[in-house]
Amino acid sequence: MHSPTFAIIAGVGPGTGASIARRFAKVYPVVLLARNPSSYEAVVEEINSCGGQAVGISTDLADSNSVKSTFDQIATQYSGSVLAAAIFNCGSGFVRKPFLELTEEDYSGALASQAKGGFSFTQGALPLLLKARDISPHPPTLIFTSATASMKGSAECAAFASTMFALRALAQSLAREFGPQGVHVSHAIIDGVIDIPRTKGWKLEYEDAKLNPDAIADSYWHLHTQPRTTFTFEMDMRPYVEKW
């Protein structure tokens, strides 16, 4: 593949990741990461059959060796290309349990999925994003999909809140270090139920009460197109009826 630019979306299932993949695939070839190929195969096929370019690489984001191996593969296959955008959209790590029933594995597992996963992913992506400066049509962009739990530690959510707070810390620290170097780092706080296959059956009180993953993807694309004079670090998104 010899496209001038490409994008990586880490954490692609049939929901938000797929919408982000479709949105960025309108402009860039996309590399989609998920542990199980079954998570990305349908959207890879869909994008390729619609004139876009997509490949999937099986990657366990919670396993740093798996992430490293994926970036090695990307380095080889995309050696002539420029990474325009990297999206960390890891959905896992959620545990809700009374604290004294939480096991050490629950807590460590939550930290591994988002915090350590975010660390491994950005260690791989940042060198490529730095190389993309002055070449990429927009400032190279790193976006973290986050949640309300990155801002508030609710009762019985110690594990998930810990890893989401840690992910936000990572995003802030990277924005302050790499923003001045020309890489746009953003943290998107998704607050509410997303309208994806898994939540299709959930009945909510109001119409349009679930976040639209395509609209999330549009906002990510907007973030990506901001010039370096005008970077947004953080934006929240929620349905109009969501309590906050």
Place this chain on the structure above:
Amino acid sequence: MHSPTFAIIAGVGPGTGASIARRFAKVYPVVLLARNPSSYEAVVEEINSCGGQAVGISTDLADSNSVKSTFDQIATQYSGSVLAAAIFNCGSGFVRKPFLELTEEDYSGALASQAKGGFSFTQGALPLLLKARDISPHPPTLIFTSATASMKGSAECAAFASTMFALRALAQSLAREFGPQGVHVSHAIIDGVIDIPRTKGWKLEYEDAKLNPDAIADSYWHLHTQPRTTFTFEMDMRPYVEKW
């Protein structure tokens, strides 16, 4: 004028307000408010001569009677139209002084410009935005231009920080009350020097170190186009080299 939809931009000078006016004028007729006609005349003329529609109405945002009179005039002239977006972009209120040199007039004047100004403006705009639901192409939108001083009270900035904190409180409260009613309320935290005529001569250490007002306007337009499933309340914007 019998256009189906229109937008109001309050606080239009040669900088950010003009950029927002131009951006929204690509799609809607725009009504521009500023105390001195000299602030909006050039951009009104420019928009009209480029195929858009703009009118200016002299309004002192810090004077509730002036704001009411402007909305009366709008009600008459745009009675058959639908308000798609209202932008509060009041630049004034900044005072930096040692606290004990601050006069009561300084403090009250700061509160009048942003907090009371925002109150008067939204009292006028919200009834029109509520009427626009189900008619406007996008959810009717109310955006507040804000600043870092809405988040942090710095030394010798008691007056400006007080009014900006108050404006953020107003925006949050309106978002929580009118969001569920279908009006999109947003608070944009502009952090840094904006590249406008008044700051042209300011020499900063790095290239592209001033916010681009057209990029701010693009983000406002993006906020306006979000569907009600996916409303952003708050986003920050700053130059890549800005310390925060």
Place this chain on the structure above:
Amino acid sequence: MHSPTFAIIAGVGPGTGASIARRFAKVYPVVLLARNPSSYEAVVEEINSCGGQAVGISTDLADSNSVKSTFDQIATQYSGSVLAAAIFNCGSGFVRKPFLELTEEDYSGALASQAKGGFSFTQGALPLLLKARDISPHPPTLIFTSATASMKGSAECAAFASTMFALRALAQSLAREFGPQGVHVSHAIIDGVIDIPRTKGWKLEYEDAKLNPDAIADSYWHLHTQPRTTFTFEMDMRPYVEKW
């Protein structure tokens, strides 16, 4: 009166203000401010009859002239004394109404009570606190009684949230300006119902579910005794069962 040090508590009724007055009166003569003498008379009498020293001065905190006149009176009567602590504990300003039913008077009145009241009070108190450095047994202290509404703008609370956000901005700005000069400025976020005569009849679901005003007063005294090496700016207080 020729006591070496004294304290001022602004906003004294039968609740928190009275508790603060009693606590500080254990060590200092206290000057208690309230609009109606009936608000402070009982506690003044109680303190004086228990071996403390208290005087009340009728003051409308929302009226800058009234506040100035009070500080003039204090300057005369306490010319040989040192102001060790000034507490702004103004309870008023709360309005809860749908935004479109809120009048300009409601909004301005709310801003007058806390934001402008806080401004007038601190303009009067800070010169006295600055003089107290190196003389007062503890760093001279300025404490603002605040509320959750200083952190969150709830629906239908635009007026109250605006003034409480503004008060917090004032407190932050003063802490950053006067802290380095040796005056301890603190902002206490009281979150919940306080157990005062007005709320005696309120039945809550759990035992001990109301804040104890004497405990609030103990925390204010603790803040006052912190050395300048170790100043607390902000602390929250809430009943153990309060949701937050």
Place this chain on the structure above:
Amino acid sequence: MHSPTFAIIAGVGPGTGASIARRFAKVYPVVLLARNPSSYEAVVEEINSCGGQAVGISTDLADSNSVKSTFDQIATQYSGSVLAAAIFNCGSGFVRKPFLELTEEDYSGALASQAKGGFSFTQGALPLLLKARDISPHPPTLIFTSATASMKGSAECAAFASTMFALRALAQSLAREFGPQGVHVSHAIIDGVIDIPRTKGWKLEYEDAKLNPDAIADSYWHLHTQPRTTFTFEMDMRPYVEKW
């Protein structure tokens, strides 16, 4: 030992931990934890020689098995006693490095010390604190010593900020779960250089510019004595001249 109540301080060296130990030892027998006995031996001896009671237990807070073994030992030795307070005062985890020089071990090690350490410690302490309700003279108390890095992710501090954000999330979540059960959980944000043996030689521009560990300990004691009507979750502490 058959004392009715006792306290545990985890993370005791010659600095803040020792001050906290001395303060709580005025009232309770104290158990001091540190990896190396050399960290706690001097203060254990000092407390015992001054009429207090102290024991040290060698514990590696970053190792969950070590923490479990310590709590097993405590359960045996203090089976007839009541845990009045548990302080998590772990100083380690700080790493400052350009992000791309940060190793996976750096990042995991930081998470292990504060986030996982805090998890293990509170898993051990909370069952004992819950048992202390209605017996302990004050509500049983769990305090986390934290830092500015729990609120702000600075450049080149991704690892430390991640673990401190995670620790704050843990503290918030525990406060919301166990507060209503009568356990007081607090998070103390220590902002600045503490005046301890390690920093004795650091010359700062102003006098009294380092936090006094005894004053920190006094604030912890104050937190411990708050009744359940009036719990503080979070308080910051900084020298008067500290920039924030």
